[in-house]
């Protein structure tokens with residue numbers, strides 16, 4: 055009988071055998087790409103609308119350097135949920151509903167892609183090591199730890215991205231702690247328990263070891279921030295810190311940054327939402343400035359900034375700004391694309407579908423997102 059366990063064991067065996075890369079994989083000479091999820095669900099009204107924006111850097115500075123698409127839409131399809139994991143996977147695969155819920159047992163949806171992600175298209179075509187393709191995730195979204203590769207048999211784990219998140223750091227830290235013979239017995243039991251919980255979050259039952267360059271990254275992080283978790287930045291500021299540091303130390307060619315904190319508005323306080331937008335706006339500023347200041351990235355990096363989903367605009371709700379009711383504004387997003395080869399200071403004012411993002415990024419990198427439903431947005435290219 056075919057079971058997930060057998061399937062995973064097969065994957066593990068081929069990974070251990072050092073699955074040979076096809077001979078056609080080429081050196082990559084195209085631009086770097088930074089895909090920034092302006093995430094946690096944001097409305098146009100608080101981002102790209104000049105009268106209500108909490109993202110002045112995006113709107114007044116960065117937009118001049120690229121093409122602003124003010125009318126990006128998530129298609130109204132049966133079964134499409136305007137939410138974070140779903141929207142993120144739409145961005146990464148160029149399709150709707152290209153995922154399945156594998157369940158977690160903790161009441162959290164746990165989606166995994168069923169079609170190839172941008173990471174896989176890119177690494178299948180080019181000889182790029184896993185640590186140069188990074189997904190940068192928040193600290194409390196274990197359900198987003200599984201977007202590094204899909205289940206399409208022609209792609210998959212051999213072409214995965216690696217991930218930087220506190221979850222991954224803790225996996226690294228607990229392994230180092232347990233490898234230390236001087237660890238006190240009482241502490242050892244505690245660390246073993248913590249590690250077991252971290253491992254249990256991986257429903258695939260097969261977590262590839264983090265590569266040596268990623269482990270070296272975490273060793274530096276641990277040297278600077280220690281083990282307590284109290285010294286490092288938190289929330290979306292953590293994602294900015296991880297991204298800027300990773301650019302300097304790992305030289306990634308493709309990064310996705312999954313900002314998320316505007317979603318704290320689910321707990322009812324609108325200022326959590328608007329403040330989180332401002333923090334993402336600052337973070338984007340810092341990441342772009344880091345690229346501008348580094349010859350490896352300067353004039354050689356395409357940025358794509360776009361939300362996972364919108365949010366509701368119904369003023370009669372007890373808790374405003376929800377996004378699960380399939381309202382029009384929850385389907386309304388935007389995108390800003392800038393960098394070499396992209397038009398400058400332009401507004402592309404026609405409806406563009408969210409499924410166009412992945413094929414557009416693929417086109418900038420010289421690959422084809424063959425399973426994508428959307429097509430590349432030709433009008434953004436110079």
Ligand SMILES: [Zn+2]
Nearest residue numbers: 095138317320
């Ligand atoms: Zn939400």
